[in-house]
Amino acid sequence: MRITHRWQFLQATERIGAAQADLAAAERRVSTGRRFDRPSADPLGMNRAMHLRAVLRTKEQAAANAADGRMWIEVADARLQTVSERLQRARELAVSGASFADDAERQAIATEFAAIRDQLLDLANAEHQGRRIFGGYRTGPAVAKVAGTWTYTGDGGAVTRRIGDDEVVRVNVTADEVFGFTAGRDVFSLLDDLEAAALAGDQATLGAGIDELDTALGHVLEGLTRLGVAGRRIEAAEARQLDEMNAIRSELSRIEDVDVAEAIMDLRLRERTYQAALAVFARSGQASLVDFLR
CATH class of the missing domain: 1.20.1330.10 (f41 fragment of flagellin, N-terminal domain)
Incomplete structure (x- = not known):
């Protein structure tokens, strides 16, 4: 059971990190109005925009x-x-x-x-x-x-x-x-x-x-x-x-700019996903944190 609890804890932590990163990216898209703010986000789009x-x-x-x-x-x-x-x-x-x-x-x-x-x-x-x-x-x-x-x-x-x-x-x-x-x-x-x-x-x-x-x-x-x-x-x-x-x-606008309404809907979805990940982590943490720390 210790292995199971440990695995659940790590999975929950990874889900929170991923959800948090997705939420931060969605927030940047809404605040900047841009689809990407760094080459790694969309290499092809960034190269096309630079050209x-x-x-x-x-x-x-x-x-x-x-x-x-x-x-x-x-x-x-x-x-x-x-x-x-x-x-x-x-x-x-x-x-x-x-x-x-x-x-x-x-x-x-x-x-x-x-x-x-x-x-x-x-x-x-x-x-x-x-x-x-x-x-x-x-x-x-x-x-x-x-x-x-x-x-x-x-x-x-x-x-x-x-x-x-x-x-x-x-x-x-x-x-x-x-x-x-x-x-x-x-x-x-x-x-x-x-x-x-x-x-x-x-x-x-x-x-x-x-x-x-x-x-x-x-x-x-x-x-x-x-x-x-x-x-x-x-x-x-x-x-x-x-x-x-x-x-x-x-x-350029087609490549770089976001659809505001679509971006806001995506942000709300990311927020719900992040909150859900936190809830799962909280539940799994109550059952496994002590075992994980042993």
């Missing part, structure tokens, strides 16, 4: 890159829209100056040409996040007057953002492209000449400036078009990344 989280981090980084690129494009687009408006005004002035104008009108036109040039210079050297919008990778001014000559002082670098596994998009245009330096006739020199022509009453130069301003507007339009294409690519990538991230999060 999905790694993929999710990659998608989140691509989404962050896309958002940053979209901001660069929006800032550049807004500046170029203003450049276009200022050049349109310069064209209106050139048309007015090319027709009859008295000295006072010519002086006013020349003053406004100079003001537009200065505004365009500010726009060309505008910054975003501490970097020149139209300067490529260079941190200094994108446009400056060097030894009396208007000069593009950026580096022409293409600012890019990785917005997908195999997709990189350029999010900038440079001042040499949109302000005419590449084409050989920059808008700053053009406005200098138009200012001088207005002061001198040189209607021929002002008339020729109309066509040159149209060309300058074309360069700006090209820049806006490129930004628009890049912006649409980014919008499409953001939508795609959002769908993919939502799908991954849903899969």
Whole structure:
């Protein structure tokens, strides 16, 4: 009988330990909302979740890159829209100056040409996040007057953002492209000449400036078009990344998250099982503990 009592005591103790471990696991599932909190609980599920989280981090980084690129494009687009408006005004002035104008009108036109040039210079050297919008990778001014000559002082670098596994998009245009330096006739020199022509009453130069301003507007339009294409690519990538991230999060939830109602029912069952094990232990202990200790 001593062997029987000893065996019953050990069995009851093991049942209590197992029931207690199951109860603790059920309590963790309810309190954390997770199916497992350590690899040993579900090795396959944990490995799958780790892989999905790694993929999710990659998608989140691509989404962050896309958002940053979209901001660069929006800032550049807004500046170029203003450049276009200022050049349109310069064209209106050139048309007015090319027709009859008295000295006072010519002086006013020349003053406004100079003001537009200065505004365009500010726009060309505008910054975003501490970097020149139209300067490529260079941190200094994108446009400056060097030894009396208007000069593009950026580096022409293409600012890019990785917005997908195999997709990189350029999010900038440079001042040499949109302000005419590449084409050989920059808008700053053009406005200098138009200012001088207005002061001198040189209607021929002002008339020729109309066509040159149209060309300058074309360069700006090209820049806006490129930004628009890049912006649409980014919008499409953001939508795609959002769908993919939502799908991954849903899969993670299916693997990791518990059904709350089911988890609570399981917890109650574990509690009853644990209480039953304690009751059995108490009954067997009364009959066998003394024998076990002999």
